[in-house]
Amino acid sequence: MTQDRSVEVDELGPGAPTPPIPIKGGGAAATSKRRGSRVGITEAVLRDLRSTCAEVTEDPEVIGEASRDWWPLAMTWALAGQVGSRAAAVARPTTAQEVAELLAVCNKWGLPVTAAGGRSGVLGASVPVFGGVLLDMCGLSGIVDVDDESLTVNVLPGTFGDLFEDELRSSYSLTCGHWPQSMALSTVGGWIACRGAGQMSTRYGKIEDMVQGLDVALADGRIVSTGGYPRAATGPDLTQLFVGSEGTLGVITSARLRVHPSP
Incomplete structure (x- = not known):
């Protein structure tokens, strides 16, 4: 049966990712350790993304925290006010349809997407290396x-x-x-x-x-x-x-x- x-x-308790250690100066001020270009987001792209998902943010504090995991090397960067690489936006869908529509929009605009959950990995796999959209699946x-x-x-x-x-x-x-x-x-x-x-x-x-x-x-x-x-x-x-x-x-x-x- x-x-x-x-x-x-x-969402304020165990239903949200747990940060490993504080970032010196906070997530909003954190800079990217990785050098090189990262894909940004224009207003037109942002409108497209928000048409599919209620929660798409460019808040620099949210982006800074979401752009890292429990990678030990990244913790040393956090002590210097850095993350591996900053995303351009964080999207938090709540349904499978929203996920699908977000991916379709990113595919249309050629945006890199990094999917992440609890971000408990220790190898940096959820770091948005090329910028673009950090897809928070929580x-x-x-x-x-x-x-x-x-x-x-x-x-x-x-x-x-x-x-x-x-x-x-x-x-x-x-x-x-x-x-x-x-x-x-x-x-x-x-x-x-x-x-x-x-x-x-x-x-x-x-x-x-x-x-x-x-x-x-x-x-x-x-x-x-x-x-x-x-x-x-x-x-x-x-x-x-x-x-x-x-x-x-x-x-x-x-x-x-x-x-x-x-x-």
Whole structure:
């Protein structure tokens, strides 16, 4: 039986990225460590972006904070008032359709897009190296539904790991079984995009073993769904193509994961 229940996320609490250390002088004043040109945004482009998503900002403080992750080298730059590279704008969609339309606009104008969730990575992968748009996926958060017969859950990519697991346990007596060290800092979409492993991988498997299917927005705005086909007619495994692709092939907008009864 499928149960519908949404996770309520407090955007001022654990539902937002956790900054590693303060930037000297603040995010608004932070300069880019990377030298070279970065793609900016004109007023015409900004109007196009805002026509698809209610929250698109050029606020320099927001951009400064969003243009970094937990990369140790970037923390040393923060002490000097720098980030790796500044985005031109930050967009925070709340639906898959908004993600798709944003990507279509960026594709139309030739804008680079960097997708990011909790920004808990330690290798600088969410740094917007070429400027353009930083796509903050934390606005797509919550459990869409749970099938407690097939033991699967449909979850949105911006859901933080601790909130996801707490909701599964308290409301459904289930567990995902994925416990990375960054549990409270990372999102479900980040787990999948980075092909993560957890402390219970020997029992439940790694994230690629849990993913049953995905909804993914492509660069031109199309949305594709993977998984859910009979084993005898699978063909190429498109789900695993996107798992670990780190946003280079598309942006995950929903994931269907295998879950287990709580121990």
